[in-house]
Amino acid sequence: MIIVLDTLAKILFFFVLIMGLVVVLIWMERKGAAFIQDRTGPNRASIGGVRLAGLVHPIADVFKLLFKEDVTPANRHKALYNMAPWLVMTVALSTYAVIPFGDHLTVAGRKVPLVAADLSVGLLYVLAIASLATYGVVLAGWSGNNKFTFLGGIRAASQMISYEISMGLALMGLILVFSSLRITDIVAGQGDLVLGFLPKWGVVVQPLGFILFIVAVFAETNRNPFDLPEADSEIVAGFHLEYSSMKFALFFMAEYAHMVVGAALIATLYFGGYQIPWLPRPLIEAHAGLILTLKLIGVAAVSLLIAMLFFRRAQKEKGKFGDARDREPVLGGGLWVLVAVAALAGLVLKPWTIGPVGADLVASVLQIMAFVAKVVFFAWLFIWVRWTLPRFRYDQLMRLGWKVWLPLGLANLVVTALVMAIV
């Protein structure tokens, strides 16, 4: 019974993380696109004048999509048409079951491993679920009974087959290095050091494998430069063209959920997962008080710096808009000052005198924070790449997958095997 509750809590953690990040990512995508294209980005939606620099927009989106009419094509294939969005979302939310987001957490004396399902074939599970992800897109494309959606679905199928192979080959190199299919083993292995000073992260021991993997993940998540299934300049909106209202919203959310899961996979397999470089767990537990104190001071310093930047901007852009938006930087700066004050107030509790139970908790929380930070960074990478690189042409995509990535993946595997055999 208690194990069931544990598992439910872990599932809930990841669900909340993904759904929360989806909202933040939609905002990040718009603001990031605006930043890269040198414009302001969304800043109009407001709740009683509070605009939060565009963070209110996702809420407006939700209401719009919920109350919009659900327009459906008359000649669709009904069952598959209704099933496809749910399929996409379900698959997007299934991968995280095997991703560890921390080492363990001690709850009332029990050590709870922070992973929902620690499968002995975890890595293969990831690949298996990734291979199922295409069905939603393919069936959505076909069941809409429209030439453009159909082309989108067909493209998704062929693209996924092409890139799944190089993804598997890239992961095989990783399996050889850490000699395990269990993801917790792989993450634990990444806590060591190579050559005495480099963290033994996947990206350090498998640099080529990392590049192969990250490109394959981009292709599997259908994100630019590999968003051929929905290439809006060629086939209107591709596979989700015939969907509207909440069904479209499911596709939209699934894309961002895929991004979060992809980012979590990159962070877990190639960037040490929850491991903090040069700070293995025993070290954190031994010096928890010192680390906590330094962290609080650091948080206070950084938030004061950000607050200063906000205030400077308020000074510089005084009267730029001539309405409530002028007060936004002041509001933002004020929030960061509050964070700094809260962090400094934490120092009153004498964090340097923390006991062993607290030390364990501090270590767990720090590791979870490290994991979330990595995930957010790689999610930002997805956005960054999308607004920086142009889309591939279809023949280029196929050529890259079969003629470049596949041989490189095989070479990476052979070289890794040779090195492992010699060392």
Added chain:
Amino acid sequence: MEGILFWVCGGLMVFGGLMMVVQRSAVVSAVWLIFAFISAAGIFALLSAPFLAVMQILVYAGAIMVLFLFVIMMLQGPVLEDDRKRLALPLWPAVAVPPLAVVVMIIGYVKRNGLTGMGGAVPEEFGSPVHVAELLLGKYLLAFELISIVLLVAIIGALALGKDERKLPWK
């Protein structure tokens, strides 16, 4: 618990297989086949063969069926009138053959082994990737490599069939 899960997975698998046979639309058939494959993976998982279970999804439900769907859709194009009709008739061979096969299998099993229970407890590492790898690359190495040669021959054959005949290297 395992017994219930076995019957659920087995029932879903038989149901999926049945639905696959009686569908008029090739695409819907393929979807039901995927459903049956995933249920089969569930049975593998219950038989303490996690590696096989994941491979069943990865290879059959994932890769092969995507290819199937791709080919069906390529040849057929968007939704046909037939695709929206429910079931193919006549149904009876589809309904009759699978149970018959099951009955034949049960009779065969009982004749050979009598009515004793199936097997005993499996060893700890049974069905793990390491265990499967040891068997495939140890005891059954020859068969394993021969199968890969069969696949290679099939690939070359497909290429030869698909390519312009005048451009083949041996012409």
